Amino acid sequence: MLRVEGLTVRYGPLEAARGVSFALKEGEALAVIGPNGAGKTSVLRGLLGLAKAEGRVVLDGEVLAERSPEGLLKRGLVLVPEGRALFPGLSVEDNLRLGGFHRFRKREDLRPDLERVYGLFPRLRERRGQLAGTLSGGEQQMLAIGRALMARPRLLLLDEPSLGLAPLMVREIYRILAGLKGEGVTLLVVEQNAKVALELADRGLVLEAGEVALEGSAQELRQNPKVVEAYLGLRREVEEG
Structure with a gap:
């Protein structure tokens, strides 16, 4: 359905994302996780034409040369932005x-x-x-x-949907997202809360300093020692503390 190839996003001289590539199949959920400032939101903005970007975005086999928000909306790509x-x-x-x-x-x-x-x-x-x-x-x-x-939407893009929410509300929001996925809506979720994102997703992408550091199935990432220590382990300590 969607293929992103070598996406690089700049704000003036600052390179916020560099050479990011991934693919998303119809009906699939992809989680993009990583620390604050890793370039997660910049990838979304570059994909949607909201920030200056290089690289290719391919939707249904067609390269999207010009990515206006309204044009993408008509093709079924809809963003739930950070801050709502x-x-x-x-x-x-x-x-x-x-x-x-x-x-x-x-x-x-x-x-x-x-x-x-x-x-x-x-x-x-x-x-x-x-x-x-x-x-x-x-x-x-x-x-x-x-x-x-x-x-x-055919593809629903969500930027930090759990940000600032109480744990009970986070679970409710992700229950709804799981239901939408079950209905066939394709999901691309950018999240700092790696635990809930990887529970929802089929596959995951870890961004660090604007580049892809790890990728794989959600199950593989949940079991990866680096992910457990850097993201999942921290979440467990907070929840159990």
């Missing part, structure tokens, strides 16, 4: 409807999609008229994912 990027002064339902804006302009009925999102996130139904800026952090993350689903 909601419209705090609009209601929950208005934020959801904006997720389907490209279909709304065609006067397509969004009600079935709203019902699907409300079915996945009953809390959003309860708060459909509430301003997005007054929601809790976990509820805002639900809304950000729900808004992305309104675009009917």
